Amino acid sequence: MAGDTKERILETALALFAQSGYLGTSMHDIAKELGITKGALYKHYASKQEILDSIVERMNKMDYERAEAYEMPETEPDGFAEAYLHTPIAKIRTYSMAQFDHWTKEPFSSNFRKMLTLEQYRDPKLAQLYHDYLATGPTKYMAAIFRKLTDSDDAAMQLALEFYGPMFLLYSVYDGANEKESVAPMLCAHIDRFIAKIESGYRKPHAEGA
Known part of the structure; x- marks a missing residue:
């Protein structure tokens, strides 16, 4: 369940980054879009940078899996x-x-x-x-x-x-x-x-x- 929540956070945050930019999106914006409190968001990701790092990590994994496939x-x-x-x-x-x-x-x-x-x-x-x-x-x-x-x-x-x-x-x-x-x-x-x-x-x- 925690993994599903972290994945949902990544997808929601990235959708906001694509619309308003990484710099133009706050942790408050992400929490609001998810319908959770900032405190609940911080339990999964300590910062917006950590969210971005996880997004990049997933992109690298997707690249490898696609080449392999x-x-x-x-x-x-x-x-x-x-x-x-x-x-x-x-x-x-x-x-x-x-x-x-x-x-x-x-x-x-x-x-x-x-x-x-x-x-x-x-x-x-x-x-x-x-x-x-x-x-x-x-x-x-x-x-x-x-x-x-x-x-x-x-x-x-x-x-x-x-x-x-x-x-x-x-x-x-x-x-x-x-x-x-x-x-x-x-x-x-x-x-x-x-x-x-x-x-x-x-x-x-x-x-x-x-």
Whole structure:
């Protein structure tokens, strides 16, 4: 029962953070939304920072479980790049679509993204989280994957930007769309075009030389 209460607190707090921002939400606001006293709230979480830390911890757990569920390689960047070359295209495509759904359709992670988007210019620590989860982090991760497919770090970064840039933009397109299901075909088309480029220009030479 206590675990259910702590989970409810996290979800309620994050929904408020996504709406009013982390800095704009108080422990009083969270308790009021939950219909409990501040004293009862403090029995579960000593501070708003502790709530945020627990949210980040859950996000990290969700990331790991999702990668495991889709059987994506869990190695260091160099090893991942090698594994990526031998990962079926269908699996890469499915995982990329799952990532997009994770950040747009799943309430917890979607609210986490919205909170970081609101706070990226107001709090240095939250700005760092924004870059780690949504901007610099994913781009560098993809560049590390593509490094073995190219002849330079700059070329790998260009591939990463080509792949992740449109996906990042489509988060905002999704948020503003009246018919949100219309965004999925755009994402599919982008991923298919990119994979076709990789197949014709990068993966085949490596496969022939293997």
